Amino acid sequence: MRKLMVDRSESVLGIVVRSRFYRSAFVALLIAGIGTSAATPQLTLFLVRELGTPLPVAGLYYVTNLAAPFAGFLVGRLSDRSPDRLLWFRVCALIGTAGWLAMAAANSVWLPFVISAAALSVAGGSMAQLFAACRDELSRNPTKADNRVVAAIRMAFTVGWMVGPVVGSWFGGVFGLRALLVATACCVFAQMIPFGRQRVERYHDVSLPPRPGRRRLDHMKPLLVFTAVCVLAMTGDTIKFGYLPIYMADELHVSDAMRGAVIGIQPLLELLLLPIVARLADRFGSMWVMTGGAALGMAGNLAYATGSSVVALFVGQALTAGLWACVGALGVSIAQRLYPEGVGTASGIFLSAIPVSSAIGGTIGGLGVAAIGLPHVFFIPAALTALATLTFTHLSTHPHPNGPG
Template identity: 45%
Template sequence: MACEHAPGGGAAAPASATRYILRSRLLRGAFLSLVISGIGMSITAPQITLFLVEELHLTDSQAGLYFLTNLIAPITGYIVGSLSDRMGSRLLVFRISAVAGFVGWALMAVAMQAWMPFAINMVLLSGAGAGAAQLQAAVRDELNRAPTPADNGVVAVMRTAMAFGWVVGPVLGAVLGAMLGLRPLLFLTGLSILLSIVPLIGARAVPPPRGRESEIRMPQTDEALGEDAFEAEGDAPAASAPASAPAVRTARRRSMVPLLFFTAIYVLIMCGETVKLAYLPLYMDRGLHVDAAVRGAIIGLQPLVELPLMLLAARLADRFGVTRVLMVGAVMAVGAHVSYASAAGIEPHIAPLIVGQLLMAGVIATFGVLGITVAQRLLPDRVGTASSVFLSAYAINAALGGFVGSVGAAWLGMPHLFWIPAAIAALGAVALVVLGRLVPLGRTERR
């Protein structure tokens, strides 16, 4: 009979991730900060295009170019993550980035020239997003310092914090935007990012390990990466340790190739989410003539389902292994876009859309929870860099998804344009199989 084990090696009863979060000042503060950040960012995200068109008088095409500035995010993420790894203070980097985010959104609220939002997003807001990733790195440092039987569950709960913010934020943003106007709404976004510092006042994060060698502590339920997998060029094989040596693993400085490969896989699997957000509401409105209330219910179904599925994904990863759960998520991504693309030929037409939303919720639940964990394990001696680089994929998804949607809409029309992200997600699934064979991503030990 399969049995799960705690880090100490003995059998453990199912552990509550919430209990470990409540016990830790750092984890409690990080959770609340992520909720506040998620609400702040999501109240503006659906309104930014409207602001560019109505307040700065850009055309629809010019407003779409704004999202291309997100392509600077991977570069900023690498710089901020490397700074976090070197400084030895994740929270300091997070606080500096939060202040930069506040300044950026405050400047956006008073912008009068069309070029200003583009410059502000590249210089200030990209840094704010990369800084938020350092909270995930601080959580991983804490779990490495004091592993729990529910590490995957803790990460899952942290991810639900952002998801909760994105459930509440768009509704709140629509109401506040109508009441206050778009410019005050942008300022409120900056204020919320600044307020995300408050829950972490007094919290102390574990200093990240520095140098070429660092002790990497992983729960027994996860398979450590091979010592020689994708080693940095020029590293010589380590001599075999004597049998009497302590059971402490040291990792040489690793190559970033596996991390970049995994991040690229995530982009392939998730780029269709931007296509869906842009074109599914249009298809339901213009193609199916669905009532606004029904459209809102179908779009809002996904984030509601994501919350419980994130916790389920963590439990399944503990039981069946990270790689298997991620593969299921990749297959669900293909299925979701196939469902959207098939809507025109199935009665009632909204049924495949609902199925697609449920499948896409599973995709985000699996990769949203487990993706950051895998990324951090692929670069365990630079967790801050790993977190920022992986989470910068969100910005790449937005840019790539916008391009794919534009080409698909002109070439295939709606809803057939969703065959393109289905094919791209299938390519990502194949690439995930290849990476899983080259580098073990994690497994559950059994007896």
């Protein structure tokens, strides 16, 4: 298939604005980010207040995130066999809409757990298939700023996650938690609207030989290793959201407003860093920049573990924002390049790393706080992120033939 080289002098903004698909993907991710982030922080409250779930049982809800890799792999494989990449994006969005509506109507403790594992894990594949479609478009119309194009589109989801929790807290307080879940279902459905009846034809690179059976699984190993290392790097985020506010309130006696400022600074800095990270990757190589991001994450966890002041926690948040900017701007692109014959599968598997790290981080946090207390529990994710940094360094010096530099 003929490739059309985009004018090298054209800005990333120009590329996104001129493309109907990129514009639609930006709006869709913004809507999805607002809807999902509005409900996610309120789910434990919903389980406890609306369904009478005991608090320890409610905490186990996030273990259902472990279903995400299986759902991501299945949806990705189906997407890689479909001629229209947006077909499975729409299927995932519809399943997600039904899942959130079922969650809003749940009246038994066990129902949200089943819904999350069976439906919401599949719904998460919608974002993966959007990024797979982005890779198809970039393969058909290559630029010298692919990382920056992906980062620009990813910024929409980050903005959504900045706005969503604020909107969700207000909406849930005014209209109730069940109404909030219905509104989330509406957002999940609405992410399809910007695309209208658009189709994105799956790109097939004829230079890649078919890899049936075991050879295909063997070729997937670099992707699986990279995803596993990203899980190690991201485990500290759940611990931070769960226990850093408690540490600030009980140990440092920080005001409510200051606690909100500390927690809220990370997504803002992440948003600002996304285009910078993408530009650095274009210059120095994606894997080397990911290595630097993991090192920043390690330093951020050490700042939490040793910090005895608000200033130290702000520094920790700034460093952690660097890690998440690298993951957001580069992670899915690296995964797709490590498994180019199945970018839908690669996107699904990589993006499942985030919910898996959330489940693992929650477990580590609960056990760690009981064993060594606050703030020393953050030494555990610091050690895991140090291991991730060393592994990324190895991957950078021994690159996969299809992988990023």
